[in-house]
Amino acid sequence: MVRSSFMPVDISAQDVELSTKKGPVYGPLSFTVQPGETVALVAGQSNGLSSLLLTLVGRMKPSGGTVTVGGITIPQHMRKVQKIATFAGFDDLDDLDPALTIAETAYERISLESPIIARRPGWEGDHMTSCLHAAFGTEPPGSDVPIEDLTVLGQAQARLFVALVCRPSVISYNDVDSLRNPNDQAALWESLQRASALGITIVANTANVGAIPDGVRQIFAERPDNRDENRVVDESADESADRSADQFANEETRVDIPRSPTDPITTTRHRAGSTPAYQHTHALAAEEANHGE
Known part of the structure; x- marks a missing residue:
């Protein structure tokens, strides 16, 4: 169960890295993120940043170094980090059911992550309104709009809203670059900045520095063995960014945590018996080690 209010925390990574039998995934990297800051991890598409993002929120174990999130150390206390940190934008991990409305999706997430909550927040209340405006801006979609009726940008913003x-x-x-239109990428960065203004520490990844707005600090995170393949660009990412996170699996990276309300997975197909979440996380790491991101 996550905390009951936004409480900004810092992130500190010291020589954090992940390697598997297939090779290096990310790092070693050292950096800090201030409480309530929005940071862009910048690297080409074969540098393991998706796996790094999962490490920062306690969903994937590093093979070396440490990460401290609000004074809580990874890998020693990953469950505690999961209680204060979440993620969005990961295929197969936080997919939204296209048939559900925005309100249904949000309340499903609340019931999964906070099952003992005494009363769910009202849609017109301050909290939900703040989250909607952070994710979508001044004209958010109505509560009865199905996810499938949103634009590509709107669906990306909906994933942020549900995380909030x-x-x-x-x-x-x-993967801000999953939005092919650079204007959509810039709009999503603005959504992330509005979310950080609520008091949330935001870390996202991209290869397109041209869409990053002022006020977002950039941390260049190319893997040392991959720097000769630097694909950081100043325009939208190309088609080679497409990937599937289900091609490989490597048990070394598995975070063997039972599925629970702290794992923000909302789709009904997941509850119906689809592939467990941990398989997708270590499959992603194995693929990134195989330079398939």
């Missing part, structure tokens, strides 16, 4: 509703202290947002 349970009041995390940290959100890692994966």
